[in-house]
Amino acid sequence: MYDSGKIITGLLVFVAIVSFPFVYSRGTNIVKPEPKIDTPVIQQMAVKQCVQPRAFMRAEHMQLLNDWRDSVVRDGNRVYVGFGGKQYNMSLQNTCMHCHSNKKEFCDSCHNFMSVKPYCWDCHIAPKENKS
Amino acid sequence: MKTLFPLFAVITLIVLVVAGVQYANMQFLFGVIIPYLAVATFVAGLIYRVMKWASSPVPFRIPTTCGQELSLPWIKQDKLESPSGTLGVIGRMALEVLLFRSLFRNIKLDMREGPRIAYGSDKWLWLSGLAFHWSFLIILIRHFRLFAIQLPYPIHVIESLDSFLQIGVPMLYITDVVILAAVTYLFIRRITNPLVRYISLPADYFPLFLILAVAGSGVLMRYFTKVDVVGVKQLTMGLISFRPVVPQGIGIIFYIHLFLISVLFAYFPFSKLVHMAGVFLSPTRNMANNNRMVRHVNPWDYPVHVHTYEEYENDFREKMKSVGIPVEKE
Incomplete structure (x- = not known):
């Protein structure tokens, strides 16, 4: 082999770069996140239903919030017709x-x-529980 | 044919993974075993190629004629194009690897009326090549998000710069647009320029189609057909921490993306793509032009037995004297 030092x-x-992610995340405990919905308000609801069905909210909630922002800020429209024709305040x-x-x-x-x-929270005020 | 064969090869790969995951339920094969094998092949193959290159001797420094070499004190040396020391070589390599200096010199031959030949500067190849490679690198770095829970700060910076335009949600990455545009341009250039088309082989089209499919499936997954991102992260974190898990219901488009990128990784060391490592071993770029200062001995010189004049005279002194040929030593 020629120039073995440099090679x-x-x-x-190269090996260090490839193995960096493996070293960085070694032994990470992978716990699947379970978002909790047992708040007092939700527990009092007769029908536990968000503005849209669960599957839609899981995949598209960011898009929905973006549409809400555009609708409120640009058009001044705060009324959202959700799942089952129910009206919500955006x-x-x-x-x-x-x-x-x-x-x-x-x-x-x-x-x-x-x-x-x-x-979101660059502009909005996060709930109080977060301030502690 | 040279274009269609690689196109059908990529389509076959997609059909293969759809059949395997959707109908044969081989999520573990496509989600865990193949990615591991691909990365192992990538690393081992690349090391093998570099070692093989390193075993070939490089006999001479190859001066390229695009710059004045170190000469008399009143002749100005072009320190980056024709460096005489290590520092200059590092500068030249950095320009080559980071900014594609030699592609920048690309010219276009033009037949004018007359007939007269004209050479014009042609920067489109350099520009699209640079845009493509940098986008690919940034996209690769961004994917570190899938392999760590606590991200290092620089990755956050890269992500926020890439989504700086804040278009839509999930926010549009500039590199996603750039890579698709650049690869499409590079493909169109190959088929519309008759000279380039003539020398293009299936091995040129296949990586283009494969990368286009990888980027396309990624864009599709991020902005259009959504996948279960929590499941995806569970799978990727399982891979990186060697505790593989295969969550159900991730979505077929993710497996297509993962399988195609695995194919790209495994194909990498055995194809033209290995220029990623090869660029560092370009003899015209990585050697100082010091032919006149340092004696370079050809490493494959055969040990020739030299018969000097002194030995010759010793052998034939008496005979030379007898016919009157002058000798140096009596």
Whole structure:
């Protein structure tokens, strides 16, 4: 082998880069996040139903919130017709967080697991439980 | 045919994974075994290729003629194009690896009226090549999000810069658009330019189609047909911490994406894509142009037995003297 010093150094750097994620996340305890919906408001509801069915909310809640923001901020329209024709006030703090008052156990449980940082709370005021 | 064969190869791969996951229920094979094998092949194959290259001797420094080499003190040396020391070589390699300096010199030959030949600068290949490679790197780094719970801060910075435009939710990544546009341009260039088309082989089209399919399936999964992202992260975290789990109901598009990228990784060391490692071993780029300062001995020189004049004279002194040929030593 020629220039073995440089070749081996280069290969070591390559192996170090490839193995970095394995070393970084070694022994991580993988716990599937279970967002909790047992807040006082939800427990008092006769029919436990969000503005849309569960499957839709799971996949599209970010898109829904984005549409709400555009509708409220740009068109001044705060009325949302949800699942089953029921009308809701488009508001993250007053509608969403009224029922889901447990941001830490609801929003954050999945978002932290997925390492995503939505920019909702750049502008909105997070629920009080979060301030402690 | 040169285009259709690789196209059908990629389509076959997609059909294979859809059949395997959707109908034969082989989630563990496609979600765990194949990705592991692919990464192992990638690492081992790349090391094998580099070792093989390193075993071939490089006899001479190859000066390229695009810069003035170190000469007399009043002749200005082009330190980056024709470096005479290690520092200059590092500079030249950095320009090559990070900014594709040699592609920047790409020119286009043009037949004008006359007939007259004209050479014009052609930066499109350089621009799209650069855009494609950088997007691919950033996308690869962004995927670290799937392999760690607590992300290092620089990854967050890259992510937020990439989604800087804040279009839609999930936010549009600039690199997603750039990579699709650049790969599409590189493909169109191959089929519309007759000269490039003539020298293109299935081995040129296959990686293009494969990368296009990988990027396409990723874009589809992020913005259009949603998958169970929590399930995806469970699977990827299981892979990275060697405790594989296969959650149910992730969505077929994820398995297509994962299988195609696994194929790309496994194919990498045995194809032209290995230029990722090869660029560092380019003899015209990684050697200082110091031919006139340092003596370079050809490493494959055969040990020739040299018969000097002194030995010759010793052998034939008497005979030379007898016919009157002058000798150096009496």
